[in-house]
Amino acid sequence: MTGATRFVASRTLAGLDAVRSDDRPVIEAYDRLRRILRQHGGDAAVELFAEPVISRSNGAAPARVDWYTNLDGAIRPLADLDPENAAQLRHRLGAALAALEPVLRDREAGAFTAMCLNLAGPSAVLAVGHAPLLVDWGLLPQGLTADERGRVRHHATTLGGLAPEHLPYPPVDRQDWAARFKPAASVGRDRLPEPRPHLGVAALLARRGGSAPVVAAATAAALVTLSYVPGVLVFPPLPRTVSAESRAFQTAWLDGLRRRRDALAAAEGFACPRLRTELPALVPQSPAGVRLPADPAAPPAARAAVEPSLSSAESVRPGMAATDGLVERLERSTVLVLAGDATGSGFFVADDLVVTNRHVVEGASTLMIAGRHAGVVPARLVQVGAPGTLTDFALLRVPPRSGGRPLALAKPGRPLTPVVAAGFPGLYLGTDPTFARLRDGDAAASRDLVPVVQTGVVNHLQRYDEAAVTLVLHGAEIAPGNSGGPLVDYCGRVVGVNAFGRTDDRMPVTARYALGADGLAAFLAGAGVTAALDDRPCDLQATPRPAAAAAAEPAEATATMPTQAPAAPAGQTAPRPDARTAPRPGRDARPPAR
Numbered sequence: 140m141t142g143a144t145r146f147v148a149s150r151t152l153a154g155l156d157a158v159r160s161d162d163r164p165v166i167e168a169y170d171r172l173r174r175i176l177r178q179h180g181g182d183a184a185v186e187l188f189a190e191p192v193i194s195r196s197n198g199a200a201p202a203r204v205d206w207y208t209n210l211d212g213a214i215r216p217l218a219d220l221d222p223e224n225a226a227q228l229r230h231r232l233g234a235a236l237a238a239l240e241p242v243l244r245d246r247e248a249g250a251f252t253a254m255c256l257n258l259a260g261p262s263a264v265l266a267v268g269h270a271p272l273l274v275d276w277g278l279l280p281q282g283l284t285a286d287e288r289g290r291v292r293h294h295a296t297t298l299g300g301l302a303p304e305h306l307p308y309p310p311v312d313r314q315d316w317a318a319r320f321k322p323a324a325s326v327g328r329d330r331l332p333e334p335r336p337h338l339g340v341a342a343l344l345a346r347r348g349g350s351a352p353v354v355a356a357a358t359a360a361a362l363v364t365l366s367y368v369p370g371v372l373v374f375p376p377l378p379r380t381v382s383a384e385s386r387a388f389q390t391a392w393l394d395g396l397r398r399r400r401d402a403l404a405a406a407e408g409f410a411c412p413r414l415r416t417e418l419p420a421l422v423p424q425s426p427a428g429v430r431l432p433a434d435p436a437a438p439p440a441a442r443a444a445v446e447p448s449l450s451s452a453e454s455v456r457p458g459m460a461a462t463d464g465l466v467e468r469l470e471r472s473t474v475l476v477l478a479g480d481a482t483g484s485g486f487f488v489a490d491d492l493v494v495t496n497r498h499v500v501e502g503a504s505t506l507m508i509a510g511r512h513a514g515v516v517p518a519r520l521v522q523v524g525a526p527g528t529l530t531d532f533a534l535l536r537v538p539p540r541s542g543g544r545p546l547a548l549a550k551p552g553r554p555l556t557p558v559v560a561a562g563f564p565g566l567y568l569g570t571d572p573t574f575a576r577l578r579d580g581d582a583a584a585s586r587d588l589v590p591v592v593q594t595g596v597v598n599h600l601q602r603y604d605e606a607a608v609t610l611v612l613h614g615a616e617i618a619p620g621n622s623g624g625p626l627v628d629y630c631g632r633v634v635g636v637n638a639f640g641r642t643d644d645r646m647p648v649t650a651r652y653a654l655g656a657d658g659l660a661a662f663l664a665g666a667g668v669t670a671a672l673d674d675r676p677c678d679l680q681a682t683p684r685p686a687a688a689a690a691a692e693p694a695e696a697t698a699t700m701p702t703q704a705p706a707a708p709a710g711q712t713a714p715r716p717d718a719r720t721a722p723r724p725g726r727d728a729r730p731p732a733r
Contacts, residue, residue, distance in 0.1 A: 147189055147206040147214055147265065148274050148527040149498050155259055155278045158311055160251045165277040166191045166204065172255055179242040186210055187235050188255065189274045192641060194619060203498060204275075205639060212268020214527060220266060229301050232264065232271040236302045243306070243320060250316035256309040257290075258297040265527075284311045398555060429465040431631045466592060468631050469561040471544040473590040473624060474510035475574075476518075476535075478503035484562030484590070484624030485535065486633065487543035488663065488670055493535040495623030496638055497523045500533050508535065511589055512542035515582040522666040529606040531638050531654060532662045533623070546625060548656040549632035549673040551611045556597045556677070560615035560637055560653075561590040562624025590624070593617065597634075600655075608658025611635040617651050626653040630677035633659070 157164035165172070169190055176184040189206035217228060236256075243253045258264070259275035266272070283289045294308040310316035476483040476495050483499030485508060493508055500506060506518040518537050524530030537543075552558075568574040576584035595614030602609050613626060617637050626635040635653025642649050656672060663670040 145208050145210070146529060147208050147267070147272070149203060149205045149531070150259065150275055150278075151203045151498065151502065152278070153502060154281050156281050156284050158254045158257045158277050158279060158284065158309075160254055160312075165251065165255050167193065168251070172252065175242060175248045175252055176239075180238055184235070184239065187232075187239075187271060187273060188276055189272055191277075192639075194639070204278075206274040208267060208272055210267035210270050210272060212270070213266075214272075215266050216262050217264040217266060218261065224266070224269075227269065228264075228266045228271055231269070232301050233303060235271060236298070236306065240303070240306060249320060250310060250313040253307075253309050253316055253320060254311065256298060256302075257311065261296050263297060264301070279311075429629050431465055431468055465559065465627075465629065465631055468544060468546075469559070469592060469625070469627065470589050471510075471512045471542070472546045473561040473563075474508040474513055474543065475563045475577075475588060475590075476500065476623060477505075477507040477509060479505055482563060482565060482568065482620055483622045484620065484637070486561075486623075486625040487545045488548075489545050489668065490543070491537055491539045491541065492521070492545075492668060493518065493537055493543070494636065494659065494663075495533050495535065496636065497526070497531045497533045499623045500535070506535060508537055508541075509577060509585045509588055510541075510543060511586060512544075513537070513585070514542065515577070515585050516541050522662075524662055529603055529608045529610070529654060530658060530662055532636065532659060534663070534666050534668070546627065547632045547673060548660055548670050549628060549630070549634050549675075549677070550657065551600055551609060551634040551655055552597055552628060552677065554597050554599060557629050558595055558597055558613055558615055558626050558634060559629070560593045560595070560613070560617050560621060560624060560626050560651075562617070562621035562637060563590055564618035565620035566618045567591050568620060595651075606658065607661050609655030611653040611655050613651055613653060615651065628677045632656075632673060632677070635659075 157166060159165065160168065169188075172188060173185050173190075176188070186209065189208050192205045192207065194203045194205070217225060220228060239252070243249050243256075245252075255277050256273075257277060257279050258273065259278040259280065263273055263275035264271065265274060279290070280293065283293055290311070291308060299308070307319040310319065472486050474485050474487070474493060476485045476493070476499055478500045479502075481499070481503065483495055485493045485495035485499075488494050500520060501523070506520060507515060508518050509515045516537050518535040521534040521536050523534075524532045563574075573584050573587045577588065593616040595616070597611060597613050599612040600609055601612065611626065611634060613635070615626065617624075617640065621637045622639070624637050625633045626637055628634050633656050635655050636659055637651070637653045640649050640651045660670050660672045
């Protein structure tokens with residue numbers, strides 16, 4: 140990404156061909172397009188084209204493209220505008236395309252730039268506020284790259300009625316461009332100016348005659364005078380090399396690391412017994428040691444085992460409420476979504492309802508789910524979020540009593556709250572013999588199908604009021620195929636739906652996003668499904684150790700217990716025995732999850 144931050148729309152590449160320049164899809168060369176447009180028309184020309192973020196195929200699902208912009212305002216397709224606003228948008232787009240004509244005919248950059256004007260369909264022309272925006276550029280319906288007549292007809296439905304009449308329809312290669320675009324001189328600012336003959340001092344004196352000394356003296360005096368003017372000798376600022384978004388992410392990341400460092404430094408003075416009690420709050424433990432109340436109506440509390448794990452015999456003891464393991468609960472709740480030839484993830488929100496991402500199921504001819512406890516059962520699409528928005532949700536109905544366990548919803552916790560991502564990333568399914576059996580038609584293989592779980596912490600929260608959803612930036616590893624899977628806290632409540640990831644070529648960082656449970660709750664309410672959002676914090680407690688283990692503790696270990704807990708870093712509560720612990724996106728190969 141080069142800095143565009145506002146999500147506009149998503150599209151799978153199924154049924155589309157990418158127009159290629161120099162054996163590379165033009166949508167993969169957005170940096171080149173951006174540079175050319177800025178050189179020719181500045182930022183206004185750049186903003187005409189949405190920025191693509193491409194999610195690679197996971198082997199089963201088609202690749203997809205998510206589009207972003209920096210423009211502000213309501214996002215509406217051209218076809219949805221009233222006649223007056225539509226006429227204004229057509230005028231603005233026509234003027235923008237006319238302004239691009241010199242670069243479209245440039246010998247060096249023209250062919251590539253003109254290829255980018257191929258659009259997948261009429262819906263690729265959007266209005267963002269009052270400004271035109273092109274998405275799905277550099278794409279054509281399958282087969283049209285080799286069908287010139289078909290391209291002419293297709294162009295008439297996209298830019299044909301919007302571009303200047305004398306402007307040829309977009310080419311698909313350099314030869315096609317040369318046949319219809321009359322090349323003009325290069326307009327790129329990267330071209331060096333033609334060399335000029337260098338005149339030495341003697342030549343200047345000969346040309347200017349006796350006036351040369353006077354001119355030289357006057358010039359020197361002017362330069363000396365200017366040097367005393369405040370600000371004249373101030374160097375211009377260096378160009379920005381890191382986007383504001385990258386800098387904000389880097390700052391949040393480093394702040395989180397500093398808090399962890401301070402918390403670990405505070406634990407250095409703990410004696411062994413206290414360290415074992417406080418450890419879950421300082422270093423997120425494996426979800427395998429977390430026990431949850433078996434009663435879904437119980438308060439949001441979990442128990443973190445001090446020991447690596449608890450046996451089934453230890454999981455319930457006299458005076459202790461019955462518990463489930465967090466991993467076991469995720470196995471009962473998370474399912475593999477089979478959408479035609481594509482796969483993604485999902486989870487139960489009711490006995491007969493499964494949530495996933497819209498982009499996982501869109502365009503699928505058949506829908507099924509598979510899970511260790513649910514088996515393989517058909518699914519029916521009940522409702523989907525609006526395209527081109529952050530409500531990338533889909534609700535599936537499955538037969539009642541499918542064996543899945545519904546998950547509760549909760550508000551995302553503060554940064555550094557532990558979370559767990561569960562799902563079926565295609566990267567792992569490709570080597571899973573259980574999935575291979577399932578793919579070959581062995582429905583019984585579902586009994587051995589378990590989701591991949593990854594732990595992390597909440598890194599940052601981004602609230603989008605217009606979409607009524609919070610984006611949860613987190614550190615749990617996700618990959619294509621995780622789309623639609625749950626992101627849960629250590630109390631087993633869904634705080635987000637894994638949806639997409641983003642990378643920046645200038646930083647070795649992948650940002651992983653989940654759509655917050657607040658947006659999911661609103662989507663479910665619109666579908667007539669009651670899903671209360673729990674705003675209570677997850678209270679993660681340490682499991683009492685067996686008496687025998689406590690008795691065996693060395694006596695001297697208690698002699699150095701601090702009398703007072705160290706002050707906690709800013710933004711954190713002081714360490715206490717009730718310690719806390721903690722734990723991306725699907726069917727396409729990356730998001731908008733994946």
